[in-house]
Amino acid sequence: MKYRKIVISLTKFFLDMRKIRFFLTGLIPGLIIMFFILNKKGASCSGYLPSSRVITETLSKEFTYSEDFKTQMQVLKIDENFLKDSILQKGEIDFDKSKAQQEPCPQYLLISPEKNTKYEITFEKCKNKAQFLTLKKLK
Numbered sequence: 001m002k003y004r005k006i007v008i009s010l011t012k013f014f015l016d017m018r019k020i021r022f023f024l025t026g027l028i029p030g031l032i033i034m035f036f037i038l039n040k041k042g043a044s045c046s047g048y049l050p051s052s053r054v055i056t057e058t059l060s061k062e063f064t065y066s067e068d069f070k071t072q073m074q075v076l077k078i079d080e081n082f083l084k085d086s087i088l089q090k091g092e093i094d095f096d097k098s099k100a101q102q103e104p105c106p107q108y109l110l111i112s113p114e115k116n117t118k119y120e121i122t123f124e125k126c127k128n129k130a131q132f133l134t135l136k137k138l139k
Contacts, residue, residue, distance in 0.1 A: 051093040054108060054125065059088060061130040072135040087112040087119050105131070111138075 063080065065073070073083070091112030099107040105126040112119045118138040124131040 050095065054093050055088055055091065058123065058125050058130045059084060061125065062128065063132065064129050065132045069132045069135050076135070076137055087121065
């Protein structure tokens with residue numbers, strides 16, 4: 001009787017282990033395949049963070065520049081492609097120094113590390129356009 005209970009409990013244990021092994025043989029290869037598929041497409045989970053969302057929305061709008069911003073772009077030898085592809089894409093919004101609740105256009109401060117050079121950009125994100133106000137090179 002005692003041995004029978006042990007045999008029954010061992011049988012249940014091994015059946016549960018079989019189910020777990022069956023589950024893992026599908027889960028692990030599936031995760032690896034999904035990792036490579038999403039990695040090729042350039043997908044990342046960072047797009048859900050507030051800073052990334054603001055930057056993505058800004059990149060989808062028409063860019064306008066203040067005179068001061070245009071002057072600083074010329075002085076620092078920055079073109080629009082470098083601004084979009086390097087500075088904005090790699091930047092982070094400083095929400096403590098931004099005026100995100102400002103109406104009608106929230107104003108944001110973006111700090112972008114580009115290797116050893118850092119840039120600080122102030123811009124307003126309106127409904128149809130992004131107005132860039134100031135550009136500073138930080139050391």
